[in-house]
Amino acid sequence: MTTTILVADDHPIFRDGLVKSLEEHGTFLVVGVAASATEAIKLAASLKPDIALLDLSMPGSGLSAIAQIASQNLAKHVAMLTVSEDGENVSEALRLGAKAYILKGVSARELRAILNDVAKGETHVTPSLAAKMLTFMTKELNAPSPLDDLTKREEDILRLVATGQSNREVADALGLQEKTVKHYMTTILEKLHARNRVEAALIAHKAFER
Missing domain, CATH: 3.40.50.2300 (Response regulator)
Known part of the structure; x- marks a missing residue:
């Protein structure tokens, strides 16, 4: 054949x-x-x-x-x-x-x-x-995860952001103030070297798939 x-x-x-x-x-x-x-x-x-x-x-x-x-x-x-x-x-x-x-x-x-x-x-x-x-x-x-530097609270917030939730929705879900979530997001972006929440979400998706 x-x-x-x-x-x-x-x-x-x-x-x-x-x-x-x-x-x-x-x-x-x-x-x-x-x-x-x-x-x-x-x-x-x-x-x-x-x-x-x-x-x-x-x-x-x-x-x-x-x-x-x-x-x-x-x-x-x-x-x-x-x-x-x-x-x-x-x-x-x-x-x-x-x-x-x-x-x-x-x-x-x-x-x-x-x-x-x-x-x-x-x-x-x-x-x-x-x-x-x-x-x-x-x-x-064996490469370190980009999320290793995040605290447990920061990772919880990022997981919700990665699903498309707004700061207000994340705050409601975790029992926080919206301004507190905004503060956390600023820190998260700095730790991940991400320019915005969309880029942070993409980094999170890739890390969570590992």
């Missing part, structure tokens, strides 16, 4: 060689090529390939392309083929929906084998990157 592939990379010579390497054994059929994230998304929407094979650093960002292609199911599977060995990029690509993160130093034979596995729904990360990804994820998990 032939697996259809969309290839997106902004380097023509590499892209042409990649297409030839994929198609030479008849297992894969490249149904479209793109040079940017925008083109990749557009082609994926019209071609619905089995695999969208994307470069990370192409114009428009490969991560942006993953986000839209994966979330909208424009391809059955998404795989990254890149030179980036950054653990954060690996983690983000997988979080956004990539099934594989492959370095461009891989041989044509290895790439075909990996993509065969991806077509079956399997996940792959180049072994040398696994440790880097784990290190990044561990650091992220």
Whole structure:
């Protein structure tokens, strides 16, 4: 059974060689090529390939392309083929929906084998990157929360503000004076280095999700 592939990379010579390497054994059929994230998304929407094979650093960002292609199911599977060995990029690509993160130093034979596995729904990360990804994820998990400097009362107020409540509503809920809540909010904004209550609410949402 032939697996259809969309290839997106902004380097023509590499892209042409990649297409030839994929198609030479008849297992894969490249149904479209793109040079940017925008083109990749557009082609994926019209071609619905089995695999969208994307470069990370192409114009428009490969991560942006993953986000839209994966979330909208424009391809059955998404795989990254890149030179980036950054653990954060690996983690983000997988979080956004990539099934594989492959370095461009891989041989044509290895790439075909990996993509065969991806077509079956399997996940792959180049072994040398696994440790880097784990290190990044561990650091992220152990990073201090931006809310650590808040007192219990300040955190209670911020939680209510994050739900969209006004100072008056927060005051009523906690049995405080509105001017007291305003004072607390000034302190909270300073501690979070937030410019306004909306930004503080966004910081809170992210922290509460951890």
